[in-house]
Amino acid sequence: MKTTVAKLKVGERGRIEQIAIESIPLNLLEMGCLPGKEIELIQVAPFNDPLYIRVNGSHLAIRRDVAAKIQITKL
Amino acid sequence: MSNAKIIKIALVGNPNTGKTSLFNQLTGLKQNVGNYPGITVDRKEGFFKLNATTSASIIDLPGTYSINPTTLDENIVLETLFHPAKNEAPDVVVMVADVENLKRNLLLFSQLKDLEIPIILAINMADQMKRKGISIDIEALKTDLDTEVLLISARKNQGIDTLKKHILNYKKISTQALDGLSIKIDKEFFGALKETFPNKSLYQAWLTITQFHNLKNLSIIEKEAAQEFLNCHNKVKHLQHKETILRYQKINNILKKDYKVDRLKGSDLRAKLDKVLMHRVFGYVIFFLVLFLIFESIFDWAIGPMNFIDNLFLQLSNWTEMQLPPGVLTNLIVHGIIPGLGGIAIFIPQIAILFLFIAVLEETGYMSRVVFLMDKIMRLFGLNGKSVVPLMSGTACAIPAIMAARNISSWKERLITILVTPFITCSARLPIYAIIISLIIPNERLFGILSLQATVLMLLYLIGFLTAIISAFILDKTLKIKKRAFFIVEMPNYKLPSPKNVAYTVIEKTKAFIFGAGKIILALSIVLWFLASNGPSKFKDAEQIVTQDNPELNTTSPDFNQKVGSYKLEHSYIGYMGKAIEPIIKPLGYDWKIGIALISSFAAREVFVGTLATIYSVENEGDTETIRERMKKEINQDTGKPLFDFPTGMSLLLYYVFAMQCMSTLAVVKRETNSWKWPILQLFFMTGIAYLVSFTIYTFLS
Known part of the structure; x- marks a missing residue:
């Protein structure tokens, strides 16, 4: 099922889409958020933002607006 | 050698x-x-x-x-x-x-x-x-x-x-490139690039066109060439993404054979701690407990060393005065330089303790979790999760706090953080608050438990914090700066802090304060000393005039000396400055004596108390109790009632909550924003708010 990281629930995982690379900011890509990689939503901060994700061995906090740009297939 | x-x-x-x-x-x-x-x-x-x-x-x-x-x-x-x-x-x-x-x-x-x-x-x-x-x-x-x-x-x-x-x-060591970037990504683009910069390697040319606006030392010709190349080729962003993906592919291929990890052995300490420390409810409870612990220690642990430093410089000053022959130079050292140095040293304990905590929180990895927890709330006010550290540091001193805003990548959020941090009650305001609160607020308990004086002090902190937040909100809505940077924070593994790293951070930050703010405090102390110890004719004839006016006084008695000292200050340059601004500050309930103290507290706010002590010729200047007693007796010349009554006291307290009353902070803001515009705006806005609020409260109460 196609969706974005922003729509995942805590504990859910997805695989980053090949086609979406250009909508992801370069520095997020550089930190390991690459197409084809598995991404997990670990936690959501109070007031629903930011999101705490694990991707490609990195543990990162990103804001919801960026998460909404990362297109994934839900696993 | x-x-x-x-x-x-x-x-x-x-x-x-x-x-x-x-x-x-x-x-x-x-x-x-x-x-x-x-x-x-x-x-x-x-x-x-x-x-x-x-x-x-x-x-x-x-x-x-x-x-x-x-x-x-x-x-x-x-x-x-x-x-x-x-x-x-x-x-x-x-x-x-x-x-x-x-x-x-x-x-x-x-x-x-x-x-x-x-x-x-x-x-x-x-x-x-x-x-x-x-x-x-x-x-x-x-x-x-x-x-x-x-x-x-x-x-x-x-x-x-x-x-x-x-x-x-x-x-x-080999200096061969690994060719993470290859012409193969886009033959046409990189072929043209190679032609434009024939003397550079492919990667150097690539960095030149993608980063030329960040490279100060690049020649103008190269910058123009880069700009021109970009005008013709506009798919740089796409290629940067592609480059990164290819680099990772290469790395993956290498690590697949050279690096093995047995997943089962990984510890889940991170997951367990994160569950508690980043919890929707407990996360905040723990953070506020940590904050409470920090403030408690800043005030509790620092009092001893601060008194010690205070006494040390007082004694040093007295001792030096006895050792050196009387004269202008001795005067400068005893009343200008030594108290100036003391005014810097007194802040060291609080600053060191605060940075001890901040260093430990950062070393352990907890600070990143705080950034995560606070980001959304801070963002409502135009700030950033990372603004938490500057705002916390601001309770000790705005100078290291403003410098701590550097790791905020969005310029707008960083600028707002810099501009509002001075509203946070710093440790230099505390001596003023303490003495005025003890004068105007009765030492009683609210509902039998809460100390009324402590509650007022807390309220002043709260007003400062709320003003910072509200100003940030207004700045966010009015500043026309585009936000470009993205918020990406790594959540590092939890670690025990290394004592060596913590100690070095504390030393480094304390040094930064001493040499950053210290220079200005010292220089200003010397200028103020000069203005206070020199003056036109009446100043020079002070002793004669006092003798004439008080024939009953023995010219060797301490009473006489104090009278001379206070007469001299009144007729010194700074005394005239105080009188000159009296018409402006009278609507706030202040007289020219308070005016002098306001002016001198530009060096550092806590100088206010010491200056009043000199003006009122208090015998033992280091003793707060005697200064307080003397301030209590001071009479308002117009009304005949005590000067430091409730309206004037409140007006002064609120003035110091809002006013940009610190030269060193202005200097740091100038340095951090690289322009005079922001510190000048800060000075006028903050002091303007202070004036309006003090005027309103004074008029309302009296």
Whole structure:
């Protein structure tokens, strides 16, 4: 099922889409958020933002607006 | 030693890889912090010996995930390694990598390698490998990465000697590019690029066109060439993404054979701690407990040392006065320089304690969790999760606090943080609050438990904090600056703090305060001393005039001396300045004496109390109790009632809550924003608000 990281629930995982690379900011890509990689939503901060994700061995906090740009297939 | 050599090393790496631990391990306390010319990023440099004839100088570059910068700090890495200023180019780069996150660390490595500079890869935290089930084939990595690779453990001092050997032999290290960027990505684009910059390698040309706006030392001709090239080719962003993906593919292929990890062995300490520390409810409860602990310690632990420092300088001043022959120079030293130095030293305990806590919170990895918890709330007011650290530090002193805003990558959010931080009640306001509260608020208990005086003090802190937040909100809505940077924060592994790293951070920050604010406080103290100890004719004839007016007084009695002192201050230059501003401050309920104290407290707010003590010719200037008693007796010349009554007291308290009453902060804001516009705006707005609020409250209450 196609969706974005922003729509995942805590504990859910997805695989980053090949086609979406250009909508992801370069520095997020550089930190390991690459197409084809598995991404997990670990936690959501109070007031629903930011999101705490694990991707490609990195543990990162990103804001919801960026998460909404990362297109994934839900696993 | 004419043949002594110095090898220049640049230390780079991702944040949280133990880069600073290695730096401290190599250099000990032989390090100094300066500034890069023209910008405000700290430049940490250290020195150590490699062997009997060769020594090394090492620069600790800011932590970064990539050569493509997103903050001012990260830009330094790009400039130093790619287009350094004269004499800044390193001979060799030491890159520190985290053994647990080698893949991501190697991205930066692959970029640096393509710059064709000698680079040593030091894989840190090797002592954790066994516990985490990691095994690495170092020899294979050396071949695949085409450079020296070694395992170290900076905290346990392992592998440091081998690293030194590699540094000594840096000339033998290959400077071949790994070709992470290849013409194959886009033959047409990179072919044209090669033609435009025939003298550069492909990667150098690529960095030139993608980063030329970040490269100060690039020639104008090259900048124009880069701009022109971009005008014709507009798919740079797409290619940058492609480049990164290809680099990771290469790294993955290498690590697949050289790096093994047994997933089962990984500990779940992180997950367990995160569940509690980042919990929707407990997360906040724990954070506020931590905050409470910090404030409690700043006030409790610091009181002893602060009194000690206060007494020390008082005694030093008295002792010096007795040792030196009387004269202008002695006067300058005893009443200008020594109290000026004391005014700086008195803040050291609070600043050191605060940075002790902040260093521990950052070392353990907890601070990143706080940033995560607070980001959304802070963002409602135009701030950033990372603004928490500056705002917390502001309770000790605005100067290190404003400097702590540097790692906020969005310029707008950083600027707002800088502009509102001075509203946070700093430790220099405390002596003023304490003395005035004790004068105007009865020492009673509210509902039998809460101390009324303590409640008022708390309210003043709260007003300061709320004003900061509200101003941030207004600034966010009015400042027309586009937000570009993205918020990405790494959540590092939890670690026990290294005492060495914590101690060095505390020393470094305290030094930054002493030399940053200290210079201005000292200089201003001397100017104020001059203005207070010189004056026109009446000042010079003070003793005669006092004798005439008070014939009953013995000219050797302390009473007489105090009267002369207070008469002199009244007729000194600063006394006339106080009288000159009296019409302006009268609507707030102040007289010219308070005016003098207001002016002198520009050096540092707490000077207010000391100045009043001199004006009221209090015998023992160091004793708060006697100053308080004397202030109580002061009569308002117009009304005949006590001067420090409830309306005037409240007006003064609120004035100090809002006013930008600190030269050093203005100087730091000027430095951090690189313009006079912001500190001047700050001065007028904050002092304007202070005036309006004090005027309103005074008129309303009286």
